[in-house]
Amino acid sequence: MPTKSKKTKNVRVAAIGGLGEIGKNMYCIEYNDKIVVIDCGIKFPEDDLLGIDYVISDYQHLIKNRDKILGLVITHGHEDHIGGxxxxxxxxxxxxxxxxxxxxxxIQSKLEENGLxxxxxxxxxxxxxxxxxxEMSVTFFRTTHSIPDTLGVAVHTPEGIIVQTGDFKFDLTPVDGQPAPNLQRMAKLGSDGVLLLMSDSTNAEIPTFTKSERFVGTSIRNIMGAIEGRIIFASFASNxxxxxQASDVAIEQGRKIAVFGRSMEAAIKNGIELGYLDYPKDTLIEPKDVNKVSGDKLMILCTGSQGEPMAALSRIANGTHKQISIVPGDTVIFSSSPIPGNTASVxxxxNGLEEAGANVIHGKVNNVHTSGHGGQEEQKLMLRLMKPKFFMPIHGEYRMxxxxxxxxxxxxxPKENCFIMENGDVLEVNHEKAEVVDHFPASDAFVDGNGIGDIGNAVIHERQLLSEDGLVAACATVKMKTGQILSGPDILSRGFIYMRESGDLINQAQKQVYHAIKxxxxxxxxxxxxxxNEAIIDALQDYLYDKTERKPIVIPMIISV
Structure with missing residues (x-):
């Protein structure tokens, strides 16, 4: 462990993502011009981010400081920690x-898929x-979450220990084969002296302990034991x-198991290779063989528990899946809760599954899901174990x-030792004091198809306008030397009005464009x-809003001669 420096050098702590939001976790610990980065996640877009696939962090701060970076340390394998x-x-x-x-x-699978x-x-x-x-070293302590191999991170500096918990709960009876959290090591860090604790805040509004994963296993066993038909089990692939637990019950019932969804297939493959999953020979069947097995002897594991449009479950629900169609007697189990922003999609x-004739079991009311994040009692236990001098809550919206x-x-x-920060704020801390001393840009970057960061707020705003008020195009051919209008103006509408029934409005709009040009x-x-273009936009927007109280996007199309 590094010895304490005679000359005080402050530790600088900042979040590139993960503060004031659920997702996009990414944190930096800097000492003496050297940076340890913890996690690199994505955030799933809210409903108003039309056409956006993922939200990631703006990495410019790291790019500017690339020579200082010692490494990227990952706490666990969820998308909000590795997806970026x-x-x-x-x-x-x-x-x-x-x-x-x-x-x-x-991560290896992601890199192979992207050629990286x-x-x-x-x-x-x-x-x-x-x-x-x-001068810095990093050690780890075992935690429990809804995925194996979860680690808390302790960054040791001459000024003290900075602890980042990662996502955690205190599951003292984890699923068979997975170890319990290492409370002894956490307590040892606390006795050594934690300078700053950065702790998961996701379930700060829940006043109790979070139920053990084993409790959900009991519920899954009871639910599946009463099902006679085909079971479709949807969950996060990383869980x-x-x-x-679902597979173990299916095996006991003599069911064959089919896997649908690329991420689910990868998770099963990795789980088997790492020893977390064990399937007897011939239990797993090829997707093409699902219709050869009677319903009471089949369970389907699939992606889509968050309502993703292209996931297997969504395609099953809307009848576009090539191999699976809902039949009476099917039971679909949602073993997850909607991520914020996904409730409508879920x-x-x-609704689609129910309309197709399936019996759907979902939500905490059926005890088929429990959170991987600790409630208030677990957050207090972590604080008591770590006994930090300074505290910085992470991974949560502001109220959390x-x-x-x-x-x-x-x-x-002490209240003065607690810091609610924003992405980009820089907390400078030493063994005597801590204060926010700086800020760097840390806004969202949008991923749309293959584009990264090339979709700005202006484009998002235009997409929102298109979705709400539509588009109006004004077309005219103009002789630029004389100002003579050779043809048009013509008005085209998409998503704004039904043109066949709006003759008077269209005629008046054409006159507005004509007069604006003249x-x-x-x-x-x-x-x-x-x-x-500017004159046409001003004239049409004012006129159309006056007549309809709507603001469609106006696109002038001038052909100059």
Missing amino acids: IPFLLRQLPGIDIYAGPLALAL TKDCQLNEINEDSVLDFG ISRIK NHVI LKIHTELAQLCDV QCFREQQHVNESML
Whole structure:
């Protein structure tokens, strides 16, 4: 462990993502111009981000400081902690990545899919690993979550220990084959002296302990035991514990198991290779063979528990799946809760399944899901074990961070030592004091298809307008030297009005465009297309809003002669 420096050097802590939001987790610990990065996640878009596939962090701060980066340390394999890695490597290749076995396998699959395997060095770690970076070193402690191989991270500096918990709950009876959280190691960190605790705030509004994964297993067993027909089990592909419990019950019932969805197939493959899943010979069948097995002897594992449009379950619900159609007697089990922003999509899928004749079981009311995040009692237990001098809540929306800060104060962390921060804020901390000293840009970046960050707020705003008020195009051919209108103006509408029934409005709109063009030539000496476009937009927007109280996007189409 590094010895304490005679000259005080502050530790700088910042979040590139993960504060004031659920997802996009990415944190930096800097000491003496060296940076350890923890996690690199994505966030799933809200409903108003039309056409956006993922939201990632703006990596410019890291790109500007690329020579300072010692490595990227991963706490676990969920998308909100590893999903951004391919996007980061495209802009910042060559980073060393450190992750547990399952997270590493999931990352490897992502890199292979994106052709990025040569752009980084992958290193496997466990809770006994020590990363020696000179003045800084990194150790780990085992936690429990809804995925195996979850680790908390302790960054040791000459000024003290910075602890980042990762996602955690205290599951003291985890699923068979998975170890319990290492409370002894957490307590040892606390006795050594934790300078700053950065702790998961997701369930700060829940006043109790989170139920054990084993409790959900009992519910799954009871539910599946009463089902006589075909079972379709939908869950996060990364929730290996849940997949194992459902699979174990299906095997006991003598059911064959078919797997649908690329991410689910990859999760099963990785789970088997790492020893988390074990299937007797001939239990897993090919998707093409599902209709050869009677319903009471079949369980289908699939993706789509979040209502993703292209996932297997969504295609089953809307009748477009090539191999599976809902038949009376089918039971669909949703073993997850909707991520914020996905509720409408999930409800749409549930409605489609019900309409097709399936019996759908979902939600906490049926005890088929429990959170992987600790409630208030577990957050207080973590605080008591770590006994930090300073506290910074992470991974949560503002109200969650605020409640978690109040819990810290109940656990004897002084109010002035608690910091609710925003992405991009820089907390400078040493063994005597801590204060927010700086801020760097850390806005969202949008991923749309293959484009990264090229979709800005202006484009999002235009998509919202198109979805709400539609589009109006004004077309005219103009002789630029004389201002003579050779043809048009013509008006075209998409998503704004039904043109056959709006003759008067269209005629008046054409006149508005005609007069706008003529007035532009009267008032300006040297007219260009840009001037005409601006005049047409101003005239049409005012007129259409006055008549309809709607603001469609107006697109002038001037052909100059």
